[in-house]
Amino acid sequence: MGVLLLVAVAFLGASGLFYLILGRNRYGSVSSKRKQIAVSAAAGEASVLKPEPSRRVRVYFIKPSRYDDDGYVQFYRWGVQPNNTLTVLAALNDTYNKQYGARRNVYLETVIWDEVCDGAMGPESILAIKDRAREDGVELLIGIAGVQSNQYPRGRDLALQFVAQGLPTIMGGFHVSGYPQSREFLHNCGISTAVGEAENFWSEIIGDFLDGNLKPEYSVSDGIRAKTGTGDILVPVITDAQLPLIDDRYLTRFFNDTQTTLDTSRGCPFTCSYCSVKNVMGRTMRSRDPQSVVQWVRDAVFNHGIDSLFLVDDDFFRSPRWDEILTGMAQVRKEFPRLSFMMQVDVDASCYANLAEGEKPGAKHSRSRRFVDLAAQAGCYQAFVGIESLNPDNLNYATKYQNTDDRNHRMVLEEARARVLGKYRRVVDNWHRAGISVHAGYMLGFPFDGPDCGRIAGRTLRQLGFDIVSFFIMTPLPGTEDQIRYAKEGQIIDWDFNNLDSQHVTLKHDKMDKYMWMRAYTDAFKVFYSPWRLLHTILTVAGGRGLSAEARRSVVRQFVYYFFSYRQGRHPMVGGVWQIRRRDLRRGPVTDEEAQRFYLGDRRFNAILHGSQGEFAGAPA
Numbered sequence: 080m081g082v083l084l085l086v087a088v089a090f091l092g093a094s095g096l097f098y099l100i101l102g103r104n105r106y107g108s109v110s111s112k113r114k115q116i117a118v119s120a121a122a123g124e125a126s127v128l129k130p131e132p133s134r135r136v137r138v139y140f141i142k143p144s145r146y147d148d149d150g151y152v153q154f155y156r157w158g159v160q161p162n163n164t165l166t167v168l169a170a171l172n173d174t175y176n177k178q179y180g181a182r183r184n185v186y187l188e189t190v191i192w193d194e195v196c197d198g199a200m201g202p203e204s205i206l207a208i209k210d211r212a213r214e215d216g217v218e219l220l221i222g223i224a225g226v227q228s229n230q231y232p233r234g235r236d237l238a239l240q241f242v243a244q245g246l247p248t249i250m251g252g253f254h255v256s257g258y259p260q261s262r263e264f265l266h267n268c269g270i271s272t273a274v275g276e277a278e279n280f281w282s283e284i285i286g287d288f289l290d291g292n293l294k295p296e297y298s299v300s301d302g303i304r305a306k307t308g309t310g311d312i313l314v315p316v317i318t319d320a321q322l323p324l325i326d327d328r329y330l331t332r333f334f335n336d337t338q339t340t341l342d343t344s345r346g347c348p349f350t351c352s353y354c355s356v357k358n359v360m361g362r363t364m365r366s367r368d369p370q371s372v373v374q375w376v377r378d379a380v381f382n383h384g385i386d387s388l389f390l391v392d393d394d395f396f397r398s399p400r401w402d403e404i405l406t407g408m409a410q411v412r413k414e415f416p417r418l419s420f421m422m423q424v425d426v427d428a429s430c431y432a433n434l435a436e437g438e439k440p441g442a443k444h445s446r447s448r449r450f451v452d453l454a455a456q457a458g459c460y461q462a463f464v465g466i467e468s469l470n471p472d473n474l475n476y477a478t479k480y481q482n483t484d485d486r487n488h489r490m491v492l493e494e495a496r497a498r499v500l501g502k503y504r505r506v507v508d509n510w511h512r513a514g515i516s517v518h519a520g521y522m523l524g525f526p527f528d529g530p531d532c533g534r535i536a537g538r539t540l541r542q543l544g545f546d547i548v549s550f551f552i553m554t555p556l557p558g559t560e561d562q563i564r565y566a567k568e569g570q571i572i573d574w575d576f577n578n579l580d581s582q583h584v585t586l587k588h589d590k591m592d593k594y595m596w597m598r599a600y601t602d603a604f605k606v607f608y609s610p611w612r613l614l615h616t617i618l619t620v621a622g623g624r625g626l627s628a629e630a631r632r633s634v635v636r637q638f639v640y641y642f643f644s645y646r647q648g649r650h651p652m653v654g655g656v657w658q659i660r661r662r663d664l665r666r667g668p669v670t671d672e673e674a675q676r677f678y679l680g681d682r683r684f685n686a687i688l689h690g691s692q693g694e695f696a697g698a699p700a
């Protein structure tokens with residue numbers, strides 16, 4: 080009996096031990112706090128599974144305009160070019176929703192606002208944005224987008240107003256990417272900044288926003304190393320990045336609502352000292368996947384009614400994938416013959432498409448010929464080419480050696496000049512032979528320019544056969560080697576970034592005072608866009624020149640627009656059609672410090688900067 084009892088106790092003990100070891104945690108440990116699906120509320124309120132509400136974040140991407148010389152925010156009844164940055168950023172939200180939306184139980188709404196054509200954003204709009212978000216039960220994140228230096232003061236004023244309303248605000252674009260001093264100011268005002276391309280840090284920004292913990296600065300943390308003008312930077316690989324999201328509502332704001340933009344590659348291998356592209360996007364060319372690009376073009380054409388594209392790549396000829404992209408576009412054009420596009424390229428894209436006397440055929444010739452032929456087949460109507468100067472000394476000074484082919488400064492001036500002019504003529508002729516018009520970018524006020532530089536440029540560019548020319552006043556753009564040098568040498572006479580639109584004189588010049596320099600600029604466009612040439616261009620439909628029908632139509636349209644735009648004192652690339660002035664929105668403060676005092680005031684500024692728990696950015700609405 081005793082033995083039996085002992086066996087029973089041992090058995091029960093062993094079973095208990097087995098249960099402890101194997102049984103209890105067989106399906107994982109169950110916390111007593113874990114919510115259970117219960118039959119009724121009576122089973123216990125605490126154990127009922129409550130669905131977690133999805134968070135909706137309304138992200139505004141606002142492209143600021145700039146102030147005109149009378150202090151009005153520049154905006155127009157119609158814009159001329161949809162802004163590529165806005166559509167790229169909208170695509171980042173779309174990607175986020177697809178990749179993380181369900182996992183993080185969040186949905187990003189996108190609103191894009193381009194001040195140039197959607198209208199200036201006044202204090203009443205800022206309050207309305209806040210009220211509407213509250214009514215709709217969404218959180219707000221404000222992105223001040225694609226800010227160039229001439230748009231920085233307007234962008235800053237907008238950002239300060241949003242921050243004053245307690246809204247988390249972040250600014251991105253070339254200005255903040257290239258100018259740490261502005262970043263520091265913005266950080267001190269509670270505004271975050273994004274340095275470089277946001278493709279692979281946008282999800283980090285959203286993550287931090289959802290945690291209520293925006294950092295002062297975001298930058299590229301994953302990608303490849305690319306050389307710049309002076310060192311190197313990290314840039315994202317964009318092969319599989321989502322392509323710009325076409326917004327049909329946005330397109331209606333443009334004079335031509337069947338045109339849009341696309342960046343198929345990023346970066347530029349050259350080192351021009353006045354340009355910030357190499358320093359912000361690097362000298363290593365990165366391309367999007369060609370098949371996706373062609374698919375995007377097909378979708379744009381057949382689903383959004385697009386028939387004209389602006390490829391905003393800094394130098395499409397240097398894209399590693401132009402061949403596949405152009406071949407694919409030529410295919411789309413067979414299905415939709417009205418497809419046309421313009422692009423930016425360097426001189427060599429067309430220069431070697433023919434064989435000059437005494438030249439031996441080489442790789443550069445076959446590459447150039449193929450590029451020009453394919454571009455024509457794919458529907459290119461215009462090539463924008465960076466000419467910038469006729470004077471080889473200026474070009475060498477700016478290390479723009481692709482135009483002089485004289486990196487080692489071996490040629491005497493006359494030989495170098497003849498070579499540069501010969502090259503430009505060849506560039507134009509080869510594009511024209513393919514039926515494509517040529518648009519030159521030209522800068523006035525390089526160190527070797529004198530008071531007659533505008534007149535000479537207007538006349539010579541006309542003789543060389545350029546169809547359209549965009550003239551710019553040499554400008555020290557933040558993020559460039561030139562700006563750093565001029566600042567060090569005390570050559571910058573105007574520090575108001577609003578004036579860095581390349582139609583204001585902001586530098587000292589050895590041979591010209593401010594008025595002579597402005598005179599040279601007006602001479603240039605008056606000589607090139609003379610009333611006689613306007614008449615000739617219209618009556619002869621751009622004079623033929625072997626151009627395709629679309630190329631001729633566009634030259635006439637652009638010539639008329641440039642003729643009037645320059646004469647109205649507006650750079651054709653900065654403006655739109657039919658300016659509207661809001662008298663209640665005149666520019667107040669000019670410097671950062673004035674703006675900080677004006678929009679934040681000491682009391683509000685401190686409240687936002689330090690917050691009750693010492694947090695950085697304003698809390699969500």
Ligand code: B12
Pocket residue numbers: 160161162163164167168195221222223224225226227228229249250251252253254256257273275276277278284340342346353354355356360391392393551556557558579580581582650652653654
């Ligand atoms: C196309 C273009 C134009 C077009 C207009 C834009 C369009 N239709 O899209 C035209 C021809 C009209 C034009 C005009 C001018 N332009 Co422009 N233009 C460009 C160009 C070649 C491409 C722009 C682009 O789409 N880039 C691709 C996008 C995706 O890059 P992104 O804008 O930098 O955006 C990325 C990041 O910056 C960041 N980001 C940007 N915003 C935000 C916001 C948030 C919240 C976050 C998180 C991230 C973020 O993420 C984005 C995605 O990766 C650039 C050079 C370049 N490589 O960018 C010059 C460039 C921007 N232009 C420049 C200039 C100076 C001008 C003009 C003043 C020249 C003139 N006098 O005409 C005018 C100004 C007109 C105006 N109102 O904008 C300079 C600006 C330099 C500076 N520091 O200011 C640049 C950099 C060229 C250069 N040589 O240095 N331009």
Ligand code: SF4
Pocket residue numbers: 347348349350351354355356357393394425465
């Ligand atoms: S000016 Fe044009 S060619 Fe020169 S570095 Fe800039 S984007 Fe490249």
